Amino acid sequence: MRSKMFTGRPKMLAGAAFVAAAALVLTGCSAGDDTAGSGSTGGLSIDVPDVATHSAMGDMEKELNIVAWSGFVEPAWSDQFTADTGCTVNRRVAGTSDEMVQLMRTGDYDLVSASGDASLRLIAGGDVAPINLDLVPNFGDDIVPGMKGQIYDTINGKSYGVPIGRGANILQYNSDVVTETPTSWDVAWEADSPYAGQIIAYDAPIYIADAAVYLMAHQPELGITNPYALDQTQLDAAIKLLKQQNKIVSEYWADPAAQITSFMGGTTNLGTSWEILRKLTGEEKFKSVLPAEGSTGWSDAWMIGAESKSPNCAYAWMDYTSSPEVNGAIAMNFGMAPANAAFCSLNDEAAAHCDYFNATDEEYFEKVWFWTTPIEQCIDGRTDATCTNFQQWTDAWLTVKS
Structure with a gap:
């Protein structure tokens, strides 16, 4: 089933779909150490539509309509859920x-497995409702700390997401060619990289944040403290770096299967990747590292539609899939760190999976800046600056490869 999970997984955002998020007005950021990765944040305070929260469980409806990434909803666990609840x-x-945002805006779906680059748009558009965590008993102490209270799905003190899993965008390399373990992203960004012409990069506007992470460490005078909060000067610097990298890139990837082919065929020997892609190559020579500068990453969560016609089934599903067994099954099927840490102690296979994906290593994930939709108000706490939104990122990205 693993090969199926890569059907369309890339989360590229078109500028036309940005709409509501670009117009968000930030009224203030919550307290937190914004010099660290996304794991240190505690949500945002912004003006969003007032959507009612489901107050209590009632009778189960007959069906549940879910928009999800491939590999997140499979018969292996959905059939049991139907048998237990009667919800098809x-x-x-x-x-x-x-696509997820567009589908949720139709009002035809009860749940979505949203990533951080969609969450804020859905919240800002009034397309999803705050979560009543009292109705999700499995959202408890076993949910890893780094997936609670995040800036991309915790707004005005309210949670809009029930965590599913997370992963980092790490540096993968062919150790037969790259014989010394890289400690910095400089081998992928600097013009004099010894691997120029053998470097692969992610093909999406959100990749601008990867350049910003590098600049945070190597050009501190720019004042970047959050890679998703870039004023125009900072965005221009990131684009300049991306254009520099473009000259040493062998190819860009959006389809993960194509990235694997590139590494396996020798076209690429180093570049941005996901841990599961290294594992799927099946060859020991392909290794990965989280460099000293840190990295970007992604975190997925269940979000309930504001117009859900089956809220009781939806809440039952969020709780069911937050159990150690089912959450772990989803994580293993897709290839990511599970949200429920209790899964990691179920058996040796679970422990090995968690170890491979750094599931409970918060020190590791504190270095990861999870995808967050850029908005005009600076989410790094600045009140004296205007930050660039994703429409501007999309327009700027189009100039990188031109």
């Missing part, structure tokens, strides 16, 4: 975050 699960696989 109807799955719609989405290939991009844009």
Whole structure:
């Protein structure tokens, strides 16, 4: 089933779909150490539509309509859920975050497995409702700390997401060619890299944040403290770096299967990747590292539609899939760190999976800046600056490869 999980997983965002998030007005940031990775944040305070929260469980409806990434809703666990609750699960696989946003705005779906680059748009558009965590008993102490209270799905003190899993965008390399373990992203960004012409990069506007992470460490005078909060000067610097990298890139990847082919075929020997892609190559020579500068990453969560016609089934599903067994099954099927740490102690296979994906290593994930949709108000706490939104990122990205 692993090969199926890469059907359309890339979460590229088109500028036309940005709409509501670009117009968000930030009224203030919550307290937190914004010099560290995303794991240190505690949500945002912004003006969003007032959507009612489900107050209490009632009778189960007959069906549940879910928009999800491939590999998140499979018969292996949905059939049991139906047997337990009577809720028939109807799955719609989405290939991009844009598609998820568009589908949720139809009001035809009860749940979505949203990533951080879609969450804020859905919240800002009034397309999803705050979560009543009292109705999700499995959202408890076993949910890893780094997936609670995040800046991309915790707004005005309210949680809009029930965590599913997370991962980092790490540096993968062919150790037969790159014989010394890289400690910095400089081998992928600097013009004099010894691996120029053998470097692969992610093909999406959100990749601008990867350049910003590098600049945070190597050009501190720019004042970047959050890679998703870039004023125009900072965005211009990131684009300049991306254009520099473009000259040493062998190819860009959006389809993970194509990235694997590039590494296996020798076209690429180093570049941005996911841990599961290294594992799927099946060859020991492909290794990965989280460099000293840190990295970007992604975190997925269940979000309930503001117009859900089956809220009781939806809440039952969020709780069911937050159990150690089912959450772990989803994480293993897709290839990511599970949200429920209790899964890691179920058996040796679970422990090995968690170890491979750094599931409970918060020190590791404190270095990861999870994808967050850029908005005009600076999410790094600045009140004396205007930050660039994702429409501007999309327009700027188009100039990188031109």
